[in-house]
Amino acid sequence: MMGRPPCCDKIGVKKGPWTPEEDIVLVSYIQEHGPGNWRSVPNSTGLMRCSKSCRLRWTNYLRPGIKRGNFNDHEEKMIIHLQALLGNRWAAIASYLPQRTDNDIKNYWNTHLKKKLNKIQPGNNNEEEGNSSSPQVKGQWERRLQTDIHTAKQALCAALSLDKSSTPLLPEIETTTQFPYASNTDNIAKLLEKWMKKPQKNSDDMVVTTGSSSSNVACTQKDQSAFDSLLSFNSFNSDCSQSVEESNNLTMDSCLYQYENKPNHETQVPLMFLEKWLFEDGNAQCNEDIMNMSLQENTSGLF
DNA sequence: AAAAAATTCAACCGCTCCCTA
DNA sequence: CTAGGGAGCGGTTGAATTTTT
Numbered sequence: 001m002m003g004r005p006p007c008c009d010k011i012g013v014k015k016g017p018w019t020p021e022e023d024i025v026l027v028s029y030i031q032e033h034g035p036g037n038w039r040s041v042p043n044s045t046g047l048m049r050c051s052k053s054c055r056l057r058w059t060n061y062l063r064p065g066i067k068r069g070n071f072n073d074h075e076e077k078m079i080i081h082l083q084a085l086l087g088n089r090w091a092a093i094a095s096y097l098p099q100r101t102d103n104d105i106k107n108y109w110n111t112h113l114k115k116k117l118n119k120i121q122p123g124n125n126n127e128e129e130g131n132s133s134s135p136q137v138k139g140q141w142e143r144r145l146q147t148d149i150h151t152a153k154q155a156l157c158a159a160l161s162l163d164k165s166s167t168p169l170l171p172e173i174e175t176t177t178q179f180p181y182a183s184n185t186d187n188i189a190k191l192l193e194k195w196m197k198k199p200q201k202n203s204d205d206m207v208v209t210t211g212s213s214s215s216n217v218a219c220t221q222k223d224q225s226a227f228d229s230l231l232s233f234n235s236f237n238s239d240c241s242q243s244v245e246e247s248n249n250l251t252m253d254s255c256l257y258q259y260e261n262k263p264n265h266e267t268q269v270p271l272m273f274l275e276k277w278l279f280e281d282g283n284a285q286c287n288e289d290i291m292n293m294s295l296q297e298n299t300s301g302l303f
Numbered sequence: 304a305a306a307a308a309a310t311t312c313a314a315c316c317g318c319t320c321c322c323t324a
Numbered sequence: 325c326t327a328g329g330g331a332g333c334g335g336t337t338g339a340a341t342t343t344t345t
Contacts, residue, residue, distance in 0.1 A: 017313070017339090039330060055331075056314065091333060106334075107312050309343070316336080323328090 014048040060101045067099035
């Protein structure tokens with residue numbers, strides 16, 4: 001129960017691996033109060049942890065809908081591609097893979113993909129160093145802008161789904177986004193199991209979910225991310241003055257590139273248009289579509 | 304079988320950003 | 325305008341685990 005010993009702890013602040021008991025305390029607190037306001041968590045719960053540690057534990061392990069274990073081919077492609085586009089901006093990358101945490105993606109990149117890519121493209125170390133020679137290299141402000149747009153779109157998506165409450169097209173969204181961590185005891189149970197019998201790497205793509213509402217949560221997040229990607233794609237396209245149909249032939253790269261070189265704040269995607277995309281059936285496919293469009297050149301040797 | 308080396312990944316640290324007063 | 329503080333991000337660490345010798 002003690003992994004890494006505390007090194008230079010300020011008095012009374014615990015460090016190192018979390019115990020199931022601590023997890024239970026944290027989860028039950030968040031069930032009651034919701035995530036956020038991390039500052040008050042240690043005081044309110046009596047946990048001898050700093051707020052940072054609590055937030056990290058929640059966002060990386062206890063939060064529902066987190067997929068752990070092996071990365072599949074599609075996820076791997078996504079990561080490689082997004083890393084090439086965005087650099088080591090793991091949070092931004094993770095926003096395209098909502099079931100994965102930035103920490104997990106970062107770890108996976110550092111332990112698996114970096115090596116893999118080096119093997120395939122020896123001497124091409126630039127990716128590791130933030131893409132310094134890539135044609136897609138972007139200034140900090142451009143990257144920030146891109147992230148902001150992405151975030152704004154996520155917010156818009158959330159707002160849209162809330163607006164739908166009177167005429168629910170996707171009823172699951174309302175019921176689950178209100179309280180998505182409703183029954184996190186499942187998470188804890190799984191953790192406890194792990195602790196009890198220290199099993200052999202429970203890594204078969206387990207999705208940590210939340211009991212009865214879990215499928216809904218996963219579904220919601222998937223839909224959300226799919227839509228989100230679509231939104232980014234569409235607005236990029238509108239900046240490119242392209243029709244939706246034509247846009248299907250564009251690569252994500254080219255749109256990002258054009259977008260970032262010609263940001264146009266007046267461009268707006270009509271609400272009806274967004275909603276149409278939001279509730280269309282094929283949205284779940286869009287991540288794949290986007291990624292498959294321009295992966296070939298960079299990573300063809302990999303798969 | 305045992306020791307050494309390599310790998311993994313949960314968690315920490317330091318920094319920046321952003322919000323509020 | 326600015327100072328203070330919380331939240332979030334990316335780099336790094338190092339114990340635990342796995343693989344190799």
